[in-house]
Amino acid sequence: MTERLFEGADWDFHTLQRITDACETVAMKDLGLDVYPNQIEVITAEQMLDAYSSVGMPLFYKHWSFGKQFAYHEASYRKGLMGLAYEIVINSSPCISYLMEENTATMQTLVIAHAAFGHNHFFKNNYLFKQWTDADGILDYLDFAKNYVMQCEERYGRIEVERTLDAAHALMSHGIDRYPGKKKLDLREEEKRAGRRRQHEEEVFNDLWRTVPKGASKTRSAISLERRRKLLGLPQENLLYFLEKSAPRLAPWQRELLRIVRHIAQYFYPQSQTKVMNEGTATYVHYRIMTQLHQQGRISDGNFLEFLGSHTNVVFQPEFDDPRFSGFNPYALGFAMMQDIERIVTSPSDEDREWFPDIAGKNDVMGVLRDVWANYRDESFIAQFLSPKLMRQLRMFHLHDDPEERAGIRVDAIHDERGFRRVRRELARQHDVGYIDANIEVVDVDLSGDRRLILHHHVIKGAQLNETDTKRVLQHLADLWTYDVSLIEVDANDKVLREYVVSPRPITAAA
Amino acid sequence: MHIIDRRLNPGGKSLENRQRFLRRAKSLVQGAVKKTSQERDIKDVLEGGEVTIPLDGMHEPRFRREGGTRDMVLPGNKKFIEGDYLQRSGQGSAKNSGPGEGDGEDAFRFVLSRDEFVDLFLDDLELPDLAKRKVAQTESEGIQRAGYTTSGSPANISVSRTVRRALARRIALKRPSKEEIEELEAAIAACTDDDERVVLLAQLEKLKAKTKRIPFIDPLDIRYRRFETVPKPVAQAVMFCLMDVSGSMSEHMKDLAKRFYMLLYVFLKRRYKHVDIVFIRHTDRAEEVDEQTFFYGPASGGTLVSSALQAMHEIVRERFNPSDWNIYAAQASDGDNSYSDGELTGLLLTDKILPVCQFFAYLEVGESGGSAFDLSDSSLWTLYERLRNGGAPLSMRKVSERSEIFPVFHDLFQRRDTAQEKAAP
Numbered sequence: 044m045t046e047r048l049f050e051g052a053d054w055d056f057h058t059l060q061r062i063t064d065a066c067e068t069v070a071m072k073d074l075g076l077d078v079y080p081n082q083i084e085v086i087t088a089e090q091m092l093d094a095y096s097s098v099g100m101p102l103f104y105k106h107w108s109f110g111k112q113f114a115y116h117e118a119s120y121r122k123g124l125m126g127l128a129y130e131i132v133i134n135s136s137p138c139i140s141y142l143m144e145e146n147t148a149t150m151q152t153l154v155i156a157h158a159a160f161g162h163n164h165f166f167k168n169n170y171l172f173k174q175w176t177d178a179d180g181i182l183d184y185l186d187f188a189k190n191y192v193m194q195c196e197e198r199y200g201r202i203e204v205e206r207t208l209d210a211a212h213a214l215m216s217h218g219i220d221r222y223p224g225k226k227k228l229d230l231r232e233e234e235k236r237a238g239r240r241r242q243h244e245e246e247v248f249n250d251l252w253r254t255v256p257k258g259a260s261k262t263r264s265a266i267s268l269e270r271r272r273k274l275l276g277l278p279q280e281n282l283l284y285f286l287e288k289s290a291p292r293l294a295p296w297q298r299e300l301l302r303i304v305r306h307i308a309q310y311f312y313p314q315s316q317t318k319v320m321n322e323g324t325a326t327y328v329h330y331r332i333m334t335q336l337h338q339q340g341r342i343s344d345g346n347f348l349e350f351l352g353s354h355t356n357v358v359f360q361p362e363f364d365d366p367r368f369s370g371f372n373p374y375a376l377g378f379a380m381m382q383d384i385e386r387i388v389t390s391p392s393d394e395d396r397e398w399f400p401d402i403a404g405k406n407d408v409m410g411v412l413r414d415v416w417a418n419y420r421d422e423s424f425i426a427q428f429l430s431p432k433l434m435r436q437l438r439m440f441h442l443h444d445d446p447e448e449r450a451g452i453r454v455d456a457i458h459d460e461r462g463f464r465r466v467r468r469e470l471a472r473q474h475d476v477g478y479i480d481a482n483i484e485v486v487d488v489d490l491s492g493d494r495r496l497i498l499h500h501h502v503i504k505g506a507q508l509n510e511t512d513t514k515r516v517l518q519h520l521a522d523l524w525t526y527d528v529s530l531i532e533v534d535a536n537d538k539v540l541r542e543y544v545v546s547p548r549p550i551t552a553a554a
Numbered sequence: 555m556h557i558i559d560r561r562l563n564p565g566g567k568s569l570e571n572r573q574r575f576l577r578r579a580k581s582l583v584q585g586a587v588k589k590t591s592q593e594r595d596i597k598d599v600l601e602g603g604e605v606t607i608p609l610d611g612m613h614e615p616r617f618r619r620e621g622g623t624r625d626m627v628l629p630g631n632k633k634f635i636e637g638d639y640l641q642r643s644g645q646g647s648a649k650n651s652g653p654g655e656g657d658g659e660d661a662f663r664f665v666l667s668r669d670e671f672v673d674l675f676l677d678d679l680e681l682p683d684l685a686k687r688k689v690a691q692t693e694s695e696g697i698q699r700a701g702y703t704t705s706g707s708p709a710n711i712s713v714s715r716t717v718r719r720a721l722a723r724r725i726a727l728k729r730p731s732k733e734e735i736e737e738l739e740a741a742i743a744a745c746t747d748d749d750e751r752v753v754l755l756a757q758l759e760k761l762k763a764k765t766k767r768i769p770f771i772d773p774l775d776i777r778y779r780r781f782e783t784v785p786k787p788v789a790q791a792v793m794f795c796l797m798d799v800s801g802s803m804s805e806h807m808k809d810l811a812k813r814f815y816m817l818l819y820v821f822l823k824r825r826y827k828h829v830d831i832v833f834i835r836h837t838d839r840a841e842e843v844d845e846q847t848f849f850y851g852p853a854s855g856g857t858l859v860s861s862a863l864q865a866m867h868e869i870v871r872e873r874f875n876p877s878d879w880n881i882y883a884a885q886a887s888d889g890d891n892s893y894s895d896g897e898l899t900g901l902l903l904t905d906k907i908l909p910v911c912q913f914f915a916y917l918e919v920g921e922s923g924g925s926a927f928d929l930s931d932s933s934l935w936t937l938y939e940r941l942r943n944g945g946a947p948l949s950m951r952k953v954s955e956r957s958e959i960f961p962v963f964h965d966l967f968q969r970r971d972t973a974q975e976k977a978a979p
Contacts, residue, residue, distance in 0.1 A: 059557050082556040090560065093567040108614055110575030113568040118604070118665050137556070144561055205574075213615050362630020371629065440631040442640070444624040451639040457631055470627040481617045505622030515615035 048341045052147035059083065059142075062152045063159065065341055069332045070160040075409050076328070078163040079178060080137040083155065085144050091131070092116055094141060099131045101139065102185050104192035104303075106208055129353075132158035134166040134314070136178040149346040153353060156332035161325030168417045169320070171313035180230030181310060187234040188303045195296050207297045210519035211283060211304035217483055218283030218305040219312050233306065237299060244295050272487060278499075280484040281305070282520065291494070292525045301523075316476050319421045323377015326358060327412070330378070360437065371470075380424070383433045384412060394431055422478075426471035434458040434466055441469045446505075481508060483530070494526040502534045507541060517545040575612075576670070582607045583666070587674045604665050672820065698784050706778030720775040729768040730761040790828040791912075792874050793818060794883040796862045799835045799853045802888050807919040811886030812849055813959045814917055818884055821967065826880070832869055836862035838892075842869065859891045859934060863902040876910040883907065884915045889932025896937050908946055915966055920954035 048065055049058045063083065070076045086094070096113035097103035129150060133139040140158040142151055166172050177184075195204045211218070272278075279285040283305040287298045314321065333354075337347040360375035361367040384402070387395045388411050391403035402411050419427065441456040456462030456469070472478055482501040489495045500508060513530065521528040525547050532540040576583065586605040634640075666674070702715055738758050745751045795815045797808070815831075822829045833848035834840055837855030840862040866883065874881060891899065908914060916938050931939070935950070942948045951962045 056557055056559065063557065080556075082558065084558045084560045086560045086563075090563065090567070096568050096571065105570050105574065107571060107574035107578045110568060110571030110573065111579075111612055113572055114575060114665070121665065141560075205578075209614075216616055360629055363628035364630060368628075368630075371627075437629040438631040439627055439629055440634055441625065441627050444626070446621070446623065451641050454634045454636055454638040454640065455625070457634060457636055459636070462636060466627055469625050472625070473627060481619050483617060500617075502622070504624070506619040506624075507621060509618040509620050512615040512618050515613075516617055519615075 046341070047343060048152070048336070049148040049346075050343065052149070054148035054151055056085075058148060059085075059151060059155075062148075063155055065336060066152070066156045066160055066332050069335045070156075070164075070328065073335060073409075074160075074328065074331060075413065076160055076164040077167060078138065078160060079135075079167050081159045081163065082137040082139045083159060084139060084141050086141050087144055088120075091141065091143055092120060094131050099133065100185055101133065101182070102189055104185075104189045104208075106192075106212075107205065108209075108212060130154040130158045132162045133181075134162075134172060134176055134178055134310075135181050136167075138163040138166065138178075147349065149342070149349045150353065152336070152342070153329055153333060153350055156329035157325045160332065161328030162321060164328065165317070165321050165324045165416055168413070169313070169317060169420075170418055171316060171420055175313050176310050177230045180232075180234075184230035184234055184306065187237070188307070191237070191299065191303065195300065199294075199296060204300070206522070207300050208304070210523050211301050213516045213519040214282045214286075215304055215308045216480060218281060218301075218308045220281050220284070220309065221477060230306065237302070241295070241299070275485075275488060277488075278484045278486045280482070282483070282485065282498075283308070285485050286520075286523050289488070290524050293523065297523075312476075313420075316420045316422070316474075318373040319371075319377040319380075319474060320416065320419060320424050321377075322374045323379075323381045324416050326354075326374050326378040327381035330354060362438070371473075379433055379437070380428055381412065383430050384408075384415065384428060386432075387430065392432070398430060399428070421474035422471045422476075425474055426467065429467045429470065431458070431463045434463055439466050439470065441466045478503070496520070496524050496526065496528045498528065498530045500530060500532045502532050502540055505534075507532055513543060514545065517543055518548070521545045521547040579607060579612055580674070582612070584674050587666075587671060605671075696784050697781050700780045700782035702777040703780040704777065706780065710778040710781075712777050712779045715777040716771065716775050719777060720771045723772060723775060724768060724770070727768045728764075730765055735761055735765070790830070790878070791822050791826040791880040791882060792830040792832060793822055794866050794869075794881070795831060795833045795848065796866065796883060796885040796887075797833075797835050797848065798837075798857055798859070798862075798887040798890070799848075799851075800837045800857045800890070801854045802857075802890055803919075804921060806922055807886075807888055808849055810919040810953050810956065810959060811917065813956065814886065814953070814963060815884060817959065817963045818882070818915075821963075822882065830874075830879075832866075834862050834865050834869075836865070840865035857890050857892060858895050859885075859887065860895050860898040860902055863899060863907055867902065867906045870910060881911050882913050882915075883911055884917060886917045886919055887934055888920065889918045889934045891932075891934045891937075893933065896933065899934075900937055900941060903941060903948075904944075904946060908948070911947075914948050916948060916950040917962070918950065918952045920952060922955060 048061050054062075063081070070078070092113060094101070095116050096109045103109065129143060129146060131141045138159065140155065140163075142154050146154060166176075166178065172178075192204060192208070275289055276285070283301050286293070287301040287305065290298075293301075333342070333347070333350050336342045337344075337350075342350070358372070358375045358378045360372050360379075361369075385408045387399050387403050388405050388408050391399070396403045405411060415424065415428065435458045437458075439458050440454055441462065442452050443455040444452045456465040458466060482503065483498055484501075485496060486499045487497045489497070508530075517528055517530055527544060527546050529545075530543040532542070534540055583605060586607045702712060735758070738754060738761065742751060742754045742758065745754055793815075795811075797803070797811055799808075819829065819831065831845075833843050833845055835843055835848055835851070835853060836858065837853055838858040838861065839855075840858075842865065843851065862885070870876065870881065903914075916934075918932065918935055935952075938948055938950050942950065949966050951966060953959060953962050
């Protein structure tokens with residue numbers, strides 16, 4: 044019998060090292076994971092709260108909204124409304140996992156297995172993260188962002204910077220490229236380029252140019268509508284990108300701030316698309332590692348029971364009529380699907396062979412899973428791998444709520460032969476960010492006229508924008524654009540449902 | 555593989571952000587603080603605590619979709635089959651749990667530390683005429699002897715202490731004294747025997763060598779006088795609490811007065827290192843009492859306001875030199891005074907009290923919801939009003955409800971425009 048990793052609940056740094064080594068052996072040898080180098084940091088509850096309020100990142104630029112987050116979390120934590128997460132893990136290389144000092148030795152093992160190997164593998168191998176994030180560069184980039192914002196505050200005043208950042212934050216969810224562009228984001232290179240850009244601007248700055256009279260503008264019809272739209276890259280759904288490139292009166296530093304917010308939004312974009320998969324992967328990995336360690340006798344029965352308690356809490360899925368229900372728990376759904384895939388691969392039923400001919404009975408569990416982890420996001424993952432058995436097991440059903448329908452909410456499909464595919468499709472849709480977020484794009488700018496910016500919101504299923512919020516966001520947008528902005532909500536038949544027009548607020552003295 | 559202990563890293567990384575948030579939310583928080591403070595006891599209020607601010611002002615807007623037809627997949631079907639209808643109102647749980655349903659963040663609870671709370675509360679308050687005594691704001695440093703040290707400037711050498719140590723060392727190391735040597739020399743001079751003489755000479759040599767080895771004063775002996783600078787609080791204030799405790803003052807009125815005094819105390823505490831409080835209660839005669847007696851001691855009798863002023867005047871003369879102390883007085887009364895006392899009161903105030911006071915506040919307290927209170931001005935009120943119109947630096951307010959104390963206090967100590975309110979020196 045091998046030696047125990049620890050006894051009881053206490054741990055010290057040697058224990059952590061032993062635990063990590065043991066987890067690593069299982070992760071590499073048995074599961075064949077491929078991870079970034081790990082960095083494990085032990086922090087206090089207060090530091091955990093700190094990390095919460097800067098979206099989990101170890102360093103971030105200063106902004107009041109993070110203070111608001113902190114105050115909010117702290118208040119609910121103090122009142123006991125909220126427990127703290129056991130861990131926070133950062134998609135960077137090295138992959139940083141924060142562990143709370145309050146955790147017991149068992150919990151630390153769980154967390155290391157979960158974060159340092161599960162999440163880490165997912166970050167390194169999933170195609171979305173590969174495509175959109177630069178794990179090597181992110182920390183340096185955040186450091187650059189932090190310093191840049193600080194410099195701007197010194198130069199242009201805190202209020203001015205805050206105003207720009209507020210506006211950028213309001214548009215953050217629409218500052219994302221949803222489809223891969225020409226090349227991968229290289230944040231280090233980006234940072235260098237930002238430096239060069241600034242330097243160039245300073246070098247070529249010549250105050251005289253301001254006084255040179257502007258030539259007569261081109262005739263109004265000179266540029267055709269099509270050409271203009273093409274020049275501006277319209278239609279454009281990345282509002283921040285559009286403003287950064289085309290807003291006429293932004294100062295260079297304001298454009299740089301928009302770029303920073305946009306890059307950060309882009310960095311987090313894959314995470315929002317892979318919640319189920321990411322947590323499912325990490326949970327599956329920690330479950331495998333913990334079970335393995337227990338079988339090897341490196342964790343005592345008591346500690347294993349403690350682990351099972353936590354694990355069960357994490358993957359608990361209340362039913363829809365349970366007061367605790369608040370949608371699907373990504374941990375529960377993800378873990379259940381991973382286990383289901385394992386079952387299909389090792390001991391498939393006839394139904395599974397029919398539904399999943401590619402993987403049923405293939406017997407190479409880890410091979411299949413690694414492939415799944417690398418090549419899917421939540422929406423495609425569910426659309427592809429949610430099995431009839433799991434739908435029956437979770438008793439899934441699909442409701443259709445049409446406000447026009449007097450009779451009430453219709454049960455459209457249930458977990459039966461007729462319903463499987465529909466339930467699965469609907470659940471997959473629910474996890475499609477492209478579908479959840481409002482579809483808004485810049486369609487035109489009236490450059491020769493009053494320079495009004497025209498946006499369209501393509502209304503899907505009658506869901507229009509919340510009025511108060513929309514007006515406020517548009518106000519921010521108009522302030523950056525410095526001319527009128529109009530947002531038109533159109534339905535699938537191009538019928539105009541509603542139009543917002545917002546004028547910019549006058550800019551205060553600083554220009 | 556790195557394992558790093560970050561627990562000792564400086565915490566409070568969010569402090570800066572929190573401060574930015576507070577700064578931004580200041581007017582909101584300030585409003586909330588005032589509102590909260592009206593509802594709570596003063597003691598609790600000054601403990602800081604939780605305030606609720608509307609999230610609206612701090613809201614960060616996003617484009618959000620709402621309404622329309624909704625589709626959702628839920629777990630836990632027990633009895634439904636395809637084509638069933640669920641009642642909207644009855645089956646609330648199913649309805650409320652759809653994706654994208656707004657989370658109800660309507661108001662924002664915010665915990666303020668005690669200091670933050672008091673700061674915000676007192677933020678736009680200012681002691682009137684603070685500039686009158688500039689000395690009140692500067693703090694002088696006094697110098698105080700603080701024993702001896704082995705290093706220092708030659709000017710500070712303590713001769714007696716040095717010599718004492720030298721002597722002790724000489725004794726301890728058995729340095730031969732002058733007398734010893736003289737005695738030996740005398741013995742040598744008187745000595746006749748050559749052999750003995752050689753021995754004595756050798757002894758003398760030895761003693762002389764020892765004298766050389768052990769100096770009279772060694773650098774080790776030197777001691778310097780040490781001085782320490784101690785902050786000397788010149789910024790000090792005394793607060794006189796004057797209260798009529800005659801039978802007409804009800805518990806409610808005393809409670810109002812107490813609240814006012816407590817606020818004043820907290821306020822002064824913020825500005826001064828050291829605040830003294832003098833409690834003077836009076837009926838037809840005045841006495842200085844402790845706090846307990848002041849607020850809770852039974853007393854009864856007629857009312858002579860001048861007695862309290864006289865007592866205050868005497869105490870100031872005895873203990874609080876106006877050039878060293880900033881003097882504040884707050885008088886609480888229901889406004890009754892003997893008719894005959896009016897003139898004396900006025901004289902005392904204008905001649906003795908007001909010239910030495912930074913601020914004199916008169917608080918007329920009334921019964922809760924008192925209707926008679928509004929009818930006519932009391933004799934004291936009329937008198938003070940006359941004085942004030944004559945240019946005396948008096949502030950006066952009427953209070954009858956607990957919740958009015960804070961606003962009135964605020965009002966009295968509002969930061970003033972220097973132009974206005976500087977009528978009389």
